[in-house]
Amino acid sequence: MKLSREEVLNKALLARIGLSDEDVEKFREQLSNILENFTILQEVDTSDVPATAQSVDLKNVMRDDVVMPSSSQEEILMNAPRREDDFFRVKAVLEQEG
Amino acid sequence: MEFETIIGLEVHAQLLTKSKMYCPCSADYASASPNTHVCPICLGMPGVLPSINRQAVAFTIMSALALNCTIPSFTKFDRKNYPYPDLMKGYQISQYDFPIGINGFLSVETGGENKRIGITRVHLEEDVAKLSHRHNSLGESYSVVDVNRAGVPLMEIVSEPDIRSPEQARQYLMKLRTLLQYLGVSTGNMEEGSFRCDANISIRPRGSLEYQAKVEVKNMNSFKAVHRALTFEEERQRRAVESDERIIQETRGWVEEKGVTVSQRSKESAHDYRYFPEPDLPPLVVSGSWVDEVRSKLPELPEQRCDRFMRDYELSAYDAGLLTGSKAMADYFEACLNGGGVTRNASDKPKKAKTLGNWLLGEFTRLLNATNNEITGAKVSPAALNKLLELIEEGKINLTAGKAVFEEMFNTGKPAAEIVEERGLVQVSDRGDLERVIKEVIAKNSKAVDDFRAGKEQASGFLVGQVMRATRGRANAKIVQELLHAILSE
Numbered sequence: 157m158k159l160s161r162e163e164v165l166n167k168a169l170l171a172r173i174g175l176s177d178e179d180v181e182k183f184r185e186q187l188s189n190i191l192e193n194f195t196i197l198q199e200v201d202t203s204d205v206p207a208t209a210q211s212v213d214l215k216n217v218m219r220d221d222v223v224m225p226s227s228s229q230e231e232i233l234m235n236a237p238r239r240e241d242d243f244f245r246v247k248a249v250l251e252q253e254g
Numbered sequence: 255m256e257f258e259t260i261i262g263l264e265v266h267a268q269l270l271t272k273s274k275m276y277c278p279c280s281a282d283y284a285s286a287s288p289n290t291h292v293c294p295i296c297l298g299m300p301g302v303l304p305s306i307n308r309q310a311v312a313f314t315i316m317s318a319l320a321l322n323c324t325i326p327s328f329t330k331f332d333r334k335n336y337p338y339p340d341l342m343k344g345y346q347i348s349q350y351d352f353p354i355g356i357n358g359f360l361s362v363e364t365g366g367e368n369k370r371i372g373i374t375r376v377h378l379e380e381d382v383a384k385l386s387h388r389h390n391s392l393g394e395s396y397s398v399v400d401v402n403r404a405g406v407p408l409m410e411i412v413s414e415p416d417i418r419s420p421e422q423a424r425q426y427l428m429k430l431r432t433l434l435q436y437l438g439v440s441t442g443n444m445e446e447g448s449f450r451c452d453a454n455i456s457i458r459p460r461g462s463l464e465y466q467a468k469v470e471v472k473n474m475n476s477f478k479a480v481h482r483a484l485t486f487e488e489e490r491q492r493r494a495v496e497s498d499e500r501i502i503q504e505t506r507g508w509v510e511e512k513g514v515t516v517s518q519r520s521k522e523s524a525h526d527y528r529y530f531p532e533p534d535l536p537p538l539v540v541s542g543s544w545v546d547e548v549r550s551k552l553p554e555l556p557e558q559r560c561d562r563f564m565r566d567y568e569l570s571a572y573d574a575g576l577l578t579g580s581k582a583m584a585d586y587f588e589a590c591l592n593g594g595g596v597t598r599n600a601s602d603k604p605k606k607a608k609t610l611g612n613w614l615l616g617e618f619t620r621l622l623n624a625t626n627n628e629i630t631g632a633k634v635s636p637a638a639l640n641k642l643l644e645l646i647e648e649g650k651i652n653l654t655a656g657k658a659v660f661e662e663m664f665n666t667g668k669p670a671a672e673i674v675e676e677r678g679l680v681q682v683s684d685r686g687d688l689e690r691v692i693k694e695v696i697a698k699n700s701k702a703v704d705d706f707r708a709g710k711e712q713a714s715g716f717l718v719g720q721v722m723r724a725t726r727g728r729a730n731a732k733i734v735q736e737l738l739h740a741i742l743s744e
Contacts, residue, residue, distance in 0.1 A: 170526055172337045209330070209531025217536045221271045221309035224278035232292045232401070235299075240388075242288040243398035246339040249385060 158188045255496070256460040259488045260468075261417035261453055265430060267409045267440040268381060268448040269313045274405035275380045276304035276347060276535075283402035284446075291402040298343030304534050306331070310378060310407040311354065311538065313439040315548045317409060318355025318376040320433055320555060325545050329354050330537035331378075335528045339397060340382040342404055350529040353377035354540070360413075360433070362425040371426050372414030381406040409440070415454065415465070420484035424477050427451055428579070432556050435581045444476050451480055456501070457491045467503040471515055474508045483508040487515050559584055567591070567607035576615050582630045587614055589636035590643075609643065617657055621664045633667030634660070642670035654727050655679040683730040685737065688721070691729070692737055695720045706742060714738065 164183050168175045175183065226232075229242060238245040274281050277295035295302045315325055332350035358373035383404040385397045411430065417423050431442035431449055442449045456468040471487055474480045486508075491501055506515035554562070556578050563574035563584075578584045590610050591603060622629060642663065646656045651674055659673045674680060682688060695717060696703055702720075705713035714735070721734045 170335075170337075170528070209533065210536060212536070214536035215539050217305065218308040218311065218538075219278070219305045221273050221307050222278060223273045223280045226279045226291050226296075227293050229287065229290050229292075232289050232297070235297060240398055243386075243400055244289075246385075246397050246399055248387070248395040249339060249397050 159184050159191070257457045257488075257492055257495070258460045258462075259418055259420075259484075260415045260456050260458065260465060261420075261423050261484060262415035263413045263417065263423060263426060264452045264454075265411045265413075265427070266450045266452075267317075267411070267434055267442065269310050269407040269409055269439055270441065271307055271309045271313070271407050273307060275307050275310055275378065275407040276405055279405065281406045283406065286402050288400040289402065292404075296342060296401055296405050304347065304532075306535055306538070307407060310409075312548055313407075313437075314354045314376060314378050314409050315540065315545060316437055316552060317411070317434060317439055318358060319545070319549055320437055320552060321355065321358035321360055321373045321376060321411070323355035323358030323373060323376055325355055325540055326352065327540055327542075328352055328537060329540060331532040331535045332529045333532050334379075338382075339399060340385050340404070342383060342401060346379055346382065347532050347535070348379035348410075349377035352537075360426060360429060362422060362429055364419065364422045364425050369416070369418075369422070371416045371422075374412045374414050376409065376411050379408050379410060380404070381408045420481045420488065423453065423484055424481045427477055427480060429556070432579060432581060436553060436555055436559075438553070447475075453480065453484060455484055455487050455491070457488055457495065467501045469501065469503070469515075470505045472505060472507050472518070475510070479508060479510055482513060483515060486513065490515065556581075563607075566603070568604035569607055569611055573608075573611045573615065577611060580629070582628065583614060586629050586636055587611070590614075590639055593636050593640050606643075610639075613639070613643070613660075617660055618664075621661065632664070634663045638663060638667075638669060645670055645674060649681060649683060649730065650674065651679050651681050652728070652731060654722075655681065658727075678726075679728060681730050682725050682728050683733055685733065688725075688729060688733055688737055689741070691721055691724050692717075692734065692741060695724060696741065703742065 161180055161184065164180050164187065165175070167187070168180075168183075233239050233242065233244070236244040268281075271281050273279060274291075274296070277293055279291045279293050279296060280286075281291075283291050295304055318325060329349065329352045331347050333345040334348045334350070335345040337344055353375040355376035356374070358376070359370045360373060361368055361370050363369075381403050383399050383401045385399055387395055387397050389395050413426065417426060431444075434440040434449070435442045440448060444450070451474055453471045453474070454468045455471060456466045458464060458466050469487060469491070471483050474483050487506070494501055502517075505518045507518045508515050560571075560574045560578040563569045563578060564571060567574075569577070576583075577587050587610060591607060618629070618632075618634075621627075622632065639660075642656060642660060645651050645659075646653060651659065655674070658677075659670050659679065662668060662673045662677075663670060699717060699720060702713045702716050706717065717738055718731060718734050721729050721738070722731065
């Protein structure tokens with residue numbers, strides 16, 4: 157079953173990605189293919205397999221509460237697409253979001 | 255129609271760890287320059303690996319235990335996805351379906367009624383970056399981001415919708431904050447944002463068991479603001495229902511200056527957080543022995559301390575409750591009580607405890623409230639207060655003068671003895687001196703004297719007052735009373 161146009165646009169909104177009309181059609185196709193592959197996986201009988209989010213059998217990996225030096229302010233702000241004083245500068249935050 | 259108010263609270267408390275939740279940057283950002291407590295993990299750079307701060311987990315287990323929660327043996331972390339400039343990674347590492355603590359309660363007392371407020375869950379997550387809003391020369395607004403706060407451990411405590419009034423909500427919050435302060439896991443400072451509260455509130459006809467559309471209220475920065483915002487909101491909803499309007503499920507922000515809540519955004523386009531298990535953090539198996547170890551380290555909690563104050567110091571339940579209601583106040587009280595002075599032996603303690611309690615809950619609290627101060631920042635040390643109480647106890651100054659001296663100590667931090675000296679407040683207890691003053695007062699107030707002789711008790715008070723006035727408040731009231739009666743009965 158192919159994803160609807162609205163479903164693709166909703167995913168794009170959640171990911172904050174702008175899509176042209178051609179893009180929407182392209183991703184309808186591609187995303188639908190991915191979902192179809194999952195329907196194949198769903199045919200496997202997993203009733204005896206407990207759900208997991210981990211592929212390795214690790215647990216209780218914790219660190220002690222010890223402070224280590226942070227990066228320098230310059231190094232950090234080098235990543236800012238736009239900088240003002242010692243801050244990252246971003247567009248105004250819209251009330252409807254967040 | 256009579257309505258019932260339904261309130262549930264979500265509290266976020268910053269934990270007092272040294273390092274951040276998922277990386278070893280310092281969590282102490284209060285006085286740091288912008289973006290100096292930041293590393294690639296804070297920024298969510300590709301290829302970084304977060305790790306769990308063991309102390310933050312221990313603090314959360316401890317808090318959950320103190321809130322009578324069950325600690326399930328399995329807990330894990332999840333990504334909560336949403337785009338916002340204060341969230342560097344585009345998701346927050348939080349906990350979704352397996353929180354650290356579940357099914358607890360906190361008892362609160364309002365209007366003499368004790369009520370258990372259910373605790374749904376206690377979980378761990380991370381704080382976000384701090385946004386500041388600016389304008390350019392054209393008046394267009396934009397924001398600047400300081401990432402220092404991002405990643406500071408945040409413990410979220412969610413209550414059941416068991417709260418029935420704004421006052422009960424306030425009591426719950428104060429009690430919760432005191433508890434976290436006793437545990438030493440959070441400063442609980444609301445004004446500084448280390449203890450934050452969002453509220454869900456709805457109303458329904460009394461007797462109904464169905465829940466109606468709820469409104470989430472945010473942006474309340476003090477206990478008073480919570481009380482005011484919820485009082486406003488329950489009234490707004492009542493009026494709306496009474497004029498046949500529909501209550502919309504939405505988020506509303508409290509605007510302190512105007513005393514109103516305003517709609518922030520419609521919740522109907524519900525957030526799609528797309529929670530999924532955090533692949534970078536393996537789950538935690540919380541063993542019974544770890545829980546027992548944390549439990550064994552639980553300090554004395556407010557209710558236990560209150561009981562001990564009643565038992566050891568013979569304080570009333572009311573006084574003990576107020577004194578232990580703030581850890582700082584209870585610590586101050588015990589520092590005074592055990593700080594020498596008149597309590598040379600244990601049997602003197604109840605008497606001093608009563609006097610001390612009266613000072614702390616009376617004058618001290620009054621001045622703290624009037625100046626909007628906390629006891630931890632007070633200029634009067636426990637030792638300095640003890641010195642003042644000694645002067646009163648020994649009869650060097652009377653109680654009225656004592657209160658005046660205390661106020662000056664409170665304002666200036668000067669020692670009591672120095673103030674007494676400067677202001678000439680030493681109590682006049684010399685019988686000869688007092689007799690002379692009393693005779694002058696009697697001579698000037700013949701009507702009051704006649705009234706007194708006719709058996710009017712108020713006249714006695716008036717005459718004592720006149721003696722106090724003549725001695726600028728320094729007379730030993732007890733001796734004055736004694737002498738006055740003796741002289742007038744001659």
